[in-house]
Amino acid sequence: MGVVTSQDGDAVIVAVSGDLDLESIAPLVTALAEAGKTPTGPVVVDLSRVTFADSTSVNVLLRAYGDLGPRLRLAQPSAFVRxxxxxxxxxxxxxxxxxxxxxxxxxxxxxxS
Structure with a gap:
């Protein structure tokens, strides 16, 4: 699993690739926590290159939404994630x-959408 974080103006983009499961989710948790430290702007999680995700991933995303509210936006989910x-x-x-x-x-x- 890979996570690459970048900035686009005041937005933080977290691009995720590979498998997201209990054993590989830690880098995403860390990236979301760091992105949440920014005072404003959306946190966009690009899921276009995720090949597998399980309930652990869903739980992490729901918790991040609890922390960030509508600042958290999921983008371009892969066919598996969709x-x-x-x-x-x-x-x-x-x-x-x-x-x-x-x-x-x-x-x-x-x-x-």
Whole structure:
């Protein structure tokens, strides 16, 4: 699992790749905690290169949303992640956007697509 964090104006983009599970989730937890220290701006998690995710990942994202609120925006979920979100209905609980650009341009309402 890999995590690369970058800045886009006041936004933090956390690009995740590979498998997200109990044994590999720690770098994402750390990246989200660090991104949360920024005072303003969205925290966009790019999920386009995630090949596997389990309930541990969902739990981490829900906790991050509890900490960050609508600042947290999930972007471009891979086919696997999209299917997982559809099965558990996560797109109704968290803002999910089709692209990173859409997530960056969204207002504070977090009206994912």
């Amino acid at each position: 299917r997982l979100f559809d099965v558990i209905g996560l797109e109704h609980a968290l803002p999910v956007y089709g692209t990173t650009e859409d997530a960056l341009g969204a207002g504070d309402a977090g009206d994912g």
